[in-house]
Structure formats: C-alpha cells, structure tokens
Amino acid sequence: MYLLDSNILLELLLDQKKADDVQRLLLSVAPRNMYLTEFSLYSIGIILIREKKHAVFVSIVEDLIENASINLLRLLPDDMRQLADHAEHFNLDFDDAYQYTAAERYGLTIVSFDSDFDRTTRGRREPAEIAS
Numbered sequence: 188m189y190l191l192d193s194n195i196l197l198e199l200l201l202d203q204k205k206a207d208d209v210q211r212l213l214l215s216v217a218p219r220n221m222y223l224t225e226f227s228l229y230s231i232g233i234i235l236i237r238e239k240k241h242a243v244f245v246s247i248v249e250d251l252i253e254n255a256s257i258n259l260l261r262l263l264p265d266d267m268r269q270l271a272d273h274a275e276h277f278n279l280d281f282d283d284a285y286q287y288t289a290a291e292r293y294g295l296t297i298v299s300f301d302s303d304f305d306r307t308t309r310g311r312r313e314p315a316e317i318a319s
Contacts, residue, residue: 188293188294188296189221189222189295189296189297189298189312189317190224190286190293190295190296190297191221191222191223191227191298192297192298192299192300192311193227194299195209195298195299195300195314196209196231196247196251197234199213200235200240200243201238205300205313205314205315208315208318209314211318212298212314212317212318213251215317216317216318218251218255218256218257218258219256222259222293223251223258223259223260224259224260224262224285224286224289225260225261226262226282226286226289227286228252228259230282231244231247232244260289261289262285262289262292266292269288269291269292273287273288273291273307277303277306278303280303283301283303283304287304287307287309290309291309296309296311296312297309297310297311297312298311298312298317299311300313
C-alpha cells in the first residue's frame with residue numbers, strides 16, 4: 188500500500204518530465220492500495236489554484252478521490268509530537284515530516300520524487316520502481 192506524496196500527482200497534473208511514470212503507476216496499482224493525505228490534497232489545491240487551473244483541481248478530486256476511491260487520510264493532533272520528532276531526527280521540513288508520520292502511522296510505503304526521504308528509516312520509492 189502506497190502513500191502518494193504531493194509531488195507525484197503534481198508531476199502528472201503539470202505535465203512534467205516524469206508524468207508518464209506517474210500515469211503508469213496510477214494505472215498499475217489498484218486505487219484501494221493508494222493513499223493521499225489531506226495535507227497533500229490541500230497543497231495540490233494551493234498550487235493548481237495559484238496556477239489558475241481551477242478545473243484541473245476539481246477534476247483531480249472527482250477522478251481520483253470520488254470516482255477511483257483513492258484513500259484520503261489525515262493525522263490527528265496527537266500525531267503532532269511524533270511529526271516534530273521526525274522533522275528533527277531526519278531533518279525534514281513540515282510537509283515531509285507530515286507524509287513520513289502518516290506513512291508510519293498507517294504502515295504505508297512513501298512514493299515520492301523527494302530525495303529527503305532517502306535519509307529516513309522508511310525511505311521512498313519512485314513510480315517507475317512500482318509500475319515496472
């Protein structure tokens with residue numbers, strides 16, 4: 188089961204260099220085995236709305252969460268101490284510590300292009316590693 192970091196979906200939505208890898212991932216893994224944090228959803232929304240891609244944001248919510256049923260999850264206030272510990276221990280910024288804490292709490296593999304996760308215990312995988 189996989190936790191998709193914000194940069195995974197943004198890679199596809201903004202048609203960046205590894206968009207094809209992300210598309211293969213989304214087609215090869217059952218939606219019930221993919222997770223997205225609410226924090227990532229909001230981060231994606233901030234970026235897409237800033238880029239004037241309102242319809243793309245609505246489409247991603249409808250296509251991935253409502254229709255495909257990718258699992259949406261969140262951390263609770265009780266998780267914030269562990270988040271801060273992870274940020275300090277692994278030298279992560281808040282959003283990476285959030286993703287890491289969510290992956291640990293729910294037993295998920297982090298899928299990300301962000302190499303900051305490489306210095307953590309859980310590590311990360313890239314879409315091409317999973318969809319191959």
